[in-house]
Amino acid sequence: MSTLYFVAFDLGATSGRSILGALTADGKLTTKELTRFPNQMMPLNGHLHWNIYSLFEELKRGLREVARLGIAPTSIGIDTWGVDYVCLAADGSIIGLPYTYRDSQTIGASDRFFNKVISATQLYGSTGIQHLDFNTVFQLNEHRNDFSHLNAAKFVFLPDALAYMLTGNIVTEYTIASTGALIDAYKQDLDNRILEKLGLDTSRFGKLVMPGLVVGNLKAEIAEETGLETVPVVAVAGHDTASAVAAIPALDRNFAYLSSGTWSLMGIETDAPVINETTERHNITNEGGVEGTIRLLKNITGMWIVEQCLKQWKSEGKDYSYPEMVALAQCSKAVCTLDPDVPDFVAPANMVAAIDEYCRATEQAVPATHGEYIRSVFESLARKYAKTLDVFRGLSEYPIERLHVIGGGSRNAFLNQLTADACGIPVIAGPAEATALGNIMIQAIASGSVKNLTEMRKVIADNIETETYYPKNKQS
Structure with a gap:
């Protein structure tokens, strides 16, 4: 062939x-x-x-x-x-x-x-x-x-x-x-x-x-x-998330996943819907996956908040590259904790102003520098991921031994380490282009060159590099 x-x-x-x-x-x-x-x-x-x-x-x-x-x-x-x-x-x-x-x-x-x-x-x-x-x-x-x-x-x-x-x-x-x-x-x-x-x-x-x-x-x-x-x-x-989840380089079911990008989507893979009082209370979704699987997941507002801050600062004359943004966060401290999923952050005209107002309304310090804004968002996301993962631990039939981070956010080594620290389990980052890989490999299944989802994931695991982040000081 x-x-x-x-x-x-x-x-x-x-x-x-x-x-x-x-x-x-x-x-x-x-x-x-x-x-x-x-x-x-x-x-x-x-x-x-x-x-x-x-x-x-x-x-x-x-x-x-x-x-x-x-x-x-x-x-x-x-x-x-x-x-x-x-x-x-x-x-x-x-x-x-x-x-x-x-x-x-x-x-x-x-x-x-x-x-x-x-x-x-x-x-x-x-x-x-x-x-x-x-x-x-x-x-x-x-x-x-x-x-x-x-x-x-x-x-x-x-x-x-x-x-x-x-x-x-x-x-x-x-x-x-x-x-x-x-x-x-x-x-x-x-x-x-x-x-x-x-x-x-x-x-x-x-x-x-x-x-x-x-x-x-x-x-x-x-x-x-x-x-x-x-x-x-x-x-x-x-x-896109269905294609991305299909591309997770996992060879067993003992994992949770985090598709990290503009949105963060955390969840587990199940063979049937899980619809009960717990999933309804936590607003957890049962989305269709490949080969009849269910993507049991929770939507979390992800890099959208930072992206909109960067857009605002660019309009004011300060344009940061991705590495510069991460470096700013590393050199700064978090001065507030945000709930990324509150309506305040859905589509504000000015995300920076929305963060300021949220901090004042919740009686927290308002970030004073661009680095403090970014660091505060990153640490807030890591804490949100940890709380959400605890819910999935109670829903999964399998022990959750690691968290696979896929999508563009998998390149953010600093956020990945914060997430490992907060969740207390290894974070395996990659592939960044999981969605495209899933898209490609589902086409490969359609062509008959790959048999099924299991074989597809093995091909991906054999061909892509990942980075593992081990928890250090677990956050509270």
């Missing part, structure tokens, strides 16, 4: 990238970043939208780069952040621009849903999904009377919408749909009872498919425009 090439498009809420994966017959896996581009929320008429057309152009740019290299890829896969969706008219055209999950309309959306539609316990009991104001189910309820929604023949999640634009075929991929509280956690299918409460039915969505299914081939006109053949487009684990 010759080398197989896979194109992974990994789109995050702030940036996107196209990555080429190469898998040889003897199991050697290499990746190459082809393009990288910003993904910014687009203010329009008082709301925040995603520019789906700009993202589509970036996908085509990535494909042109593959063609320029003279490579004939085996397939293409797309993953994105969760919950957001595109409205399609009956003729297949896109109606308007999709709202972002940080649009102001989502604030308080869950309470409005529970007051008028069904109770929080009923929704959680069926879907097992944590209640976040921006969940798809709440967005659909908020936008019932919008022009785009009133005229929508189909609602298509972001990765599926981009796959549709490439192939002309509409599907609803399981992992991305599960994030929005539209899936019956036990049946692993669209929840008709929930849809009926929204005035919808399954006909308004594409056929539900599991990761690894071929959606269709690249349209002839796009193949011609990009210089490629009509390559298959695979429905990978469309939710």
